[in-house]
Amino acid sequence: MRKIKVFDTTLRDGEQSPGVNLTKEEKLAIAEQLSMLKVDVIEAGFPISSQGDFESVKTIAEKIRDVEIAALARANYKDIDCAWEAIQDAENPRIHVFIATSPIHMKYKLNMTPNQVIERAVDAVKYASKYTQNIEFSAEDASRSDLEFLYLIFEKVIQAGATVINVPDTVGYAIPQEFGTFIKKIKENTKGIDKVELSVHCHNDLGMATANTVAAVINGADQVEVAVNGIGERAGNSALEEVIMTFVTRKDFFKDIIVTQDTSQIIKLSTMVSNFTGMPVQPNKAIVGKNAFAHESGIHQDGLIKERTTYEIMDAKSIGLKNNSLVLGKHSGRHAFKEYLNASGYKVDEDTFEKLFNKFKNLADKKKNLSNADIDALISDEIYKVEDYYVLDYVSVNTGNTVLPTATIKIKVGDQVIQKAACSGDGPIDAIFKTINEVVDIPSISLVSYKIEAITEGTDALGEAIVKLKIEDEIYTGRSVESDVTYASSLAYINALNKYISKKQKKVRNV
């Protein structure tokens, strides 16, 4: 069996995401959550980069006891001294020294020859070894480096005391099959590599960070460097949740791999990182996106209701979600709609069900954002349908910037038609509502809330009016959908009044 070490770099490479700046308290909270998830190593930061980073790393090193704490350092003495000063109190501190090895980085960035780079790397690792025997060496831009050169520099730094050799795909250039072979060759051709741990650190510039990491593990890597939600420099790092859940979900394939992480902490960690960094998680992000366990299509929903595994390779609970979700929308079918009714406690006969389902499909087709509240309203309006005591026959409103809004209303009660005109200083809707109050024979109606929302797009959008009225200490909600918003508002108001009348009549009948 193989244990793959999970090295989390959310607090170091993750924080290198443009615009992200975490406070010490936020970093500590993330580190605590990472420790709950049981990652093996937390790269807490790059202490030389700022006093703030130094202090954060120091605090994490002092407080998080059961995880290895790594700090990054360039291949120079002052970075290494600073890294050590920050992590020396950790239970198991690790100095992570790096230097670039690709021709392009050595020539243009470092302005060093390959031999000078080897010398500098060896010297830095030897220097770090005066502090600790837990030293990781990274060959920055390894995937664009010459393999023979990597065999050599790795051999030398291992002799100098490196205990972990990390192979970064710094610019996300690698292709899974190629990267897998690359790792295999390093394993086969580097002297002493069998005495140390082999690690990979993949970036997502071509969207292949997780695939490359997995390919590396298949070819012998012992450690994966990852970040929560895949954050990190540019397009980010391999996502912690994707890599871990790949091993868990495909344990049929990764038979020899033991996962020791508590995956039920994933969603909490993802939400925390997203909140603290201000980087929202895209809805279709694997594992932690809000759609990752949500299903809208009728055929899928039907399959899921019959057997969850028809459309889910993971259980939402395994990452700490309460459950998956069936999202009712225009692609949903009868099975999912029935499931919703049952779960919400509604019992309806077949005719009512068909009527409700058709109304639901109609609304879903029109409305951009269909919420459960919309569906509940649609269901209760049908189930608890009231006889219309008041029927709106006519509404007209005269308004403008130089006139006082005036409404005229005709309402039918049975065969009788009542007409009224009234004035109001507060706009056309206020004028309509006040006029209706004058027409109907209901004392003390107070408006609790009124909302109008465009549920389709464009200037001819359908408007949905929702009116809540308080009458005799009870709340009555009326709603209506029309393209004319003043008409929709009038109908919603009368709908609420009719609900009051209906309830009152029932009470009278029951006496």
Ligand SMILES: CC(=O)SCCNC(=O)CCNC(=O)[C@H](O)C(C)(C)COP(=O)(O)OP(=O)(O)OC[C@H]1O[C@@H](n2cnc3c(N)ncnc32)[C@H](O)[C@@H]1OP(=O)(O)O
């Ligand atoms: C692939 C990675 O993710 S690497 C980590 C990247 N992360 C960061 O850079 C974030 C933190 N960085 C910082 O705060 C700053 O860059 C610091 C404090 C580290 C350095 O700042 P400065 O001293 O002003 O240098 P600056 O960043 O402009 O340039 C980097 C210098 O380090 C050198 N350098 C780069 N990598 C290494 C290395 N691994 N080992 C030794 N020297 C290195 C560069 O050649 C350059 O040296 P030069 O000044 O002689 O030309």
Ligand SMILES: CC(C)C(=O)C(=O)O
């Ligand atoms: C410092 C190293 C490991 C790094 O972040 C990279 O090469 O991407």
Ligand SMILES: [Mg+2]
């Ligand atoms: Mg990186």
